[in-house]
Amino acid sequence: MLSLVHSNDSIKPRSEIPLLETSDLTKTYSIGGGMFYEPLQLQAVSGVSIRVEKGRTLGIVGESGCGKSTLSRMLAGLTPPTSGSILLDGCDVTGLPNAERKRVLRDVQMVFQSPYSSLNPRMRVAEIVREPLDVHMRSLSKKERDERALSILNRVGISREMARRYPHQLSGGQQQRVGIARALVSEVRLVICDEPVSALDVSVQAQVINLLRELQRSLGVAYIFVSHDLAVVANISDDIAVMYLGKVVEYGRAEDVLQRPRHPYTQALVDSANIPDPVLEKSRKPRILTGEIPRPTDPPSGCRFRTRCWMAQDRCAVEVPALVRRGNSPQAVACHFA
Amino acid sequence: MGLQPKGATVRGQILLGKDDIQAMAPRARRRLNGQRVSLISQDALSALNPCTTVGYQIAEVLMVHRGVAKQEAMARAVELLSLTGIPAPSERVNHYPHQFSGGMRQRALIAIALALEPELLIADEPTTALDATIKAQILTLLASLRERFGMSILLITHDMGAVARLADRVLVMYAGQAMEVGDVASVFARPEHPYTRALLESMPRLDKHGALLEAIPGTPPSPSEVAHGCPFQPRCAFAGDICREQMPPAVERSNGGHVACHFALREMNYA
Amino acid sequence: MIRVFLRQSVLGLLVVLSALTVTFVLVRFSGDPTSIILPQEATEEQREVLRQQLGLNESLPAQYLTYLGNAAVGNFGRSYFDSEAVTSIVIRHLPNTLVLAGASLALACLFAIPLGVLAAVWRDGVIDRFVQVVAVTGASMPSFWVGLLLIQIFAVGLNLFPTYGTGSPAHLILPAITLAIYVFPSLARLTRSSMLEVLPQSYVMAARAKGMPEARVIGRTVLRNGMVPVLALLALEIGNLIGGAVLTETVFAWEGIGRLAITSIQRRDFPVVQGVVAYVAVGFVFVTMAAEIAIRLVNPKLRHK
């Protein structure tokens, strides 16, 4: 694992302490089980090490069930990791006592996937956005808190009039803006966006992505941007981590990962992304993966991708490939043959 | 397919080959379903009956429409499953839908749709619920089946990539109205309707990563608002006064097809 | 399946144990039974002898353990009044209750399930309205009042049926109707709402799209999926039914365990009360267990868990 830290270092200059860094983060769920059952063990996230620099965006892609949400929830402090550490400004959050952790984690907020269900249907928009201030900026008067909420709402393009409405009276895109406003109303430095645009109408997606990018520029927050849509992640991210069945299989600068994918899974992913260009699409022969994603309760031994990989050999079933920079590749790849 | 809920009024004409579907008797129309037209519905995850085996659901179609004996129908179900690329189909026929993964369910649905070798396969967003790699598999499968059975596919989707991949002709709809129709290559290369163009430009693309997106302002209209004029007008960058008052008529596109816009984007607008 | 069974058994045992404990505690703190057993004129001397015989002079924990030990082998002692073994009294009354409950459940199902299905299929139609009105009205009528009215009208007024008692099928009709009216509302509504839940599912639409005849769609697809919760409710309904039977049996002098419970409580024949509660508890543990297993058998999703 030492090599992993090394490989990470190769992506960014060593000098500054990153805003967020994880090492070997693992989450295991016990599912089923009961008075008489032996519960099944499910490694939703397994040994993930990533880092996010101030003001930059880390994109995380992967197929459904590969552990993206679990990872984001751990980073947001919603789920305690089974093992591994999360360093915020170089300080390990996982070991901290509850109250202390809560204070430290204030800097981390989240934007959720479903615009509607992430807003309490019985609260008005202004109240929803004010709530984080109610929780930990009690020193401010209610009026001040209201003002701050309204000003951030204004920033995301929600008018004062709309702030008086209930969530169901807003469109999906507006609801998601409210969600973003709530995440940014208190002084945050890292926003974790778990599929913030997948539930939106295609024509509205771009608005929200643009809004996020614009806010990053003006507020200097860092994002962790999670999506299963490679194109969306590609658009917003500086760095990209590709996940497969709980593990990061490729990790590096966005352009490196996208333009010269080294891991066979990343290659397939890039290949299977359709480009709205009929001439190109009809002529190219994309690499189609065979088979389905294995059940996460009993992942394949060795390399988890080997069951669907066209390069797999006996070695892959035995040896877990480490996520390291190989040869002259600028990004880290977890494949024996990269 | 004649499956509108009660209270819906349907106007216009649907012709299948030479037959007017609207004019058909309910019985005949039912016979039509599955035999000549098949549907793969939008959410694959719940379009299978959870209480019967997948195999039976395929066989059922043959039994009801063709009067095939159960044994034979089940054998055919195995064939169909293997045709759609499900491994170990002879075991899988006896499984229940919840034992299938999302991609496999979609394949099973396709198998049902193919059972009677229809002339037309209507695929309503066959890939939206699926993962990228699986989506690619299904699209490829559809393409190969189209060749094999020589059938037509009506693909309904919001995934422009999938359209580029599979379709020959494309119809772009907005708020229930046809905006533009034409062959895929020309519509994608030179969209003449502002909506088509905006849509194409607002999609994040792998090959243009990092570029700021051209977002379409505003929100899609709710269908209950009966608007005069062009439905896209409130969000359209090119809209003029006339767009508010009058629904534009469909006019011939320069490269074939039609477009419904007062200010259709001709060559000169692509300056 | 074995695990489900084991789990249910352990929890069931817990339930029976608590029912036993509750009745034991209540009975022990409710006074001296000798005054119930012995005639008015009995002397204190006689009472003491009887207390000795009943083991009332031992310590409470000792009494409790003896009681549990006896209960475990189905011995709830003897009735204070006729010194018949409680178990045999309960067994004597049980068939009557089962006949009544069975008849009324069958009657209720006969009407409730088809009506519920039709109400859902033709939602807001005449049948639907009718079912709704009957369900709300039925659910608002105390069953004992219904019983009294039925007696008044059909037995006394029209002289069609006997007014009371256990015995011929004619005796069964009025109480069975009363009890059926009691369970009809919940059964009909559940069937309806469960059907309504299934009807808009995409697999129903898919079945139509496959070109299946409507009767087959309703019969095979909708009914099969909709019946799972109805089956679950039926198990619950049996409990409800026995609860309702307590009053119905009282009204119709039907010699079942419900009436046995009431008369035993009224004359404070505690061993019988304890026995009835314990046996009913055991019965319900079995019913829930059976229901649980049945639901698993019907629903393939649970079967493979």
Place this chain on the structure above:
Amino acid sequence: MTEAVARAISALRLNRAVLAIALIVLAILVALAITGDALAPMDPAQQSLRARLKPPGFEGRTGIHWLGTDAVGRDILSLIVAGARPALLVSGLAVALAGFIGVLVGMFAGFRGGRMVDLLLYITNIQLAFPFFLLAVTIVGIVRPSVSLVVFVIALGCWVPFARIAYSETMQIVEQEYIEAVHVMRGTTFRILLRHVLPNILPNIIVLATFALGTAIVMESGLSFVGLGVPTRTPTWGKMLSEGRDYMQTAWWLTVFPGFAIFLLVLSINVCGERLRDITDPKLMGR
């Protein structure tokens, strides 16, 4: 044809009329319960052995007995009026208690999850299946009937649906992202339950409470009917029914009217409950 009939029956106006009647009946009964027997046409406790078991419309010394008199010559109408208070009071208290406990337990269970919750669920399951009335009769029969015991027992019989609804709704709500959002802003459990969960489950709880009230009234009258109801100065409705049983052949009005009072009260409560459910059930919204 059937279509037309259906439409006629389902006409909104008819529904409204039924609802209006239900509300009026309910209002009257609640008013009676509040004022006690002040609104009764005669003193409900006033007996007259000379005027015992007189049929409806009988003119006695103190006025016309519109609904007849009972076995000791009390005015049935006045007794029914006086019976509104115990009927509503006991069941109201019981439902309030059941709702409070059920919601509290259900909300915490739904929030926490875990093994104990499984057990709790199982117990509520059994209790739902168990013929509760039998247990109620046993408890009240062995211990002496009193207002608090009857309230307690009825509450015991009603709390399960509250707990289950509160539990399942809370569980669903806690899964919702807006609760996650509160977690992310490090809000307290108290805040989550009180500000976010409770307001969202409240409408359903209120609907449930309405139906539970109906059930509680029936249960109370059932206990009274077997002689295990609350002790009151004048008989409760259920007790009137059981007292009237001996005279069923000779004086039908003794059983018919009190039973009808129970029926009317419960029916109007249920009708209002239905309406409330229609309003709060999002599935039916906009119908």
Place this chain on the structure above:
Amino acid sequence: QKTVARVALSGGLDRLDPIMSANGTDLVVMTQIYETLLKLDPKTGELKPHLAEAYRLKSPTVWEIKLRKGVKFHDGTPLTAADVKYTIERILNKDLASAHYSQLTTVSEVRVIDDYTVEIETKKPDPVLMRRMQPIGGSGRVFIVSKAYYEKHSPEELTNLPMGTGPYKLGKWEKGASLTLVKNDSYWGDAPDVDEGVFTFIPENSTRVNALLQNEVDVIQRLPIADVERVKKSSNAHVVASPNGLVHTLLLDSSKPPFNDLNVRKAFAHALDTEEMVEGLLGEYGRVLGVPMGPNVLQFDSSIKPYEHNPELSKKLLQGKTPIKLNTFTSDGRYVNDRDFYQVINEQLKQVGFEITPQTLEWGRFINMMQNRSGGPFYIIGWDFGEGDASKMNSFLQSSSALSVTQDPEYDRLVTMAGEETDEAKRTEIWKQVQKYVHDQYFVAAVWQASSLYGFSNKFDWVANFGENLALSEFKTVKQ
């Protein structure tokens, strides 16, 4: 063709072992199967021989009884003196907790002189002992059982398989459903009209009446007063009444406040309008009595009049006192219209200023509380004075009695005296004194006697002499 009488009893049967049971419905069946040594003359109220041919007082403490010869049990064995001795000793066996134990406590020894002669020795003179050898009244019935049969069977078997010397023997008993008695063809006495009796059990009053009117049964016990008119009007049934029903006593708990004060008792008694109450609730089937015993009792003093209704007096007596609160416990369904009586009484008490909180209790609990003296301050209990002797009063007035709520030394002294007096005339004199004392002391606030009512189908008739005692063998078939 067999004559079958279908009888609906008002309650179920418990155990048909005459040693053990004193339950009213059990007794109805048992009196058909078992017999006692003596009988009462319905006209004079005097004792007459039955299983005994003759009896005499040999010495003040020894009774000699000669048994009738030729009496056989149902199983064919003859009745002998050993059976009588066995019966009495079994009742006195403390381990069995016999229901009749308390009635025979004075017996010290039973001696078999020869096969047909028994001697009973008592601890002290007991002039009423022989009255307990007849079948009528409270729980003093000594039904003679077969020694050989009892020794052969377990107590459980005996409760289910009664076997005696009576005119009927057990046919079939389906517990909870019905019991059939068939005629004993080898009965020593006159053969009865009815060949077979089928007993069913219907506790619900109105259903019992319906059963009669719809010809589902021929005879019903405890015909409710409310239904008398209906039965009278019907074409197929009629009412049979016996005025010597239960004597209902309204007992005041004079051992504790508030009723340890004579004035309060007085106020209580005069607050009640017993005449109106009985007239209203029982009509022609009830009578108000001045003393707590039936008029059939030999010592009954008819000169003592009931307390008059005088609410003014009551109010005066209660004046200046803080209002007296009474938590009263009432029985429901135990006695004829008892619930209504309680309701009327409570209301009348309220009129003079008592504050009443009523609560209905099941009978078992009621008795229980009464014995613990923890129940209400007043009770209505019905007593069967069928045996015709005043000593029955001791059951509820003597301090040693379990159900007595009176603890009065003077009363105890007087009745002890009476109990040991063997001279009939003197005894009667003492009992008159007792009656006067009880009346003056207001221990019992009201007394009324309700007729025992039966509904009979017109196929049968019967003259009911002794209140609750239904005798199948006395039924006469009526030619229609």
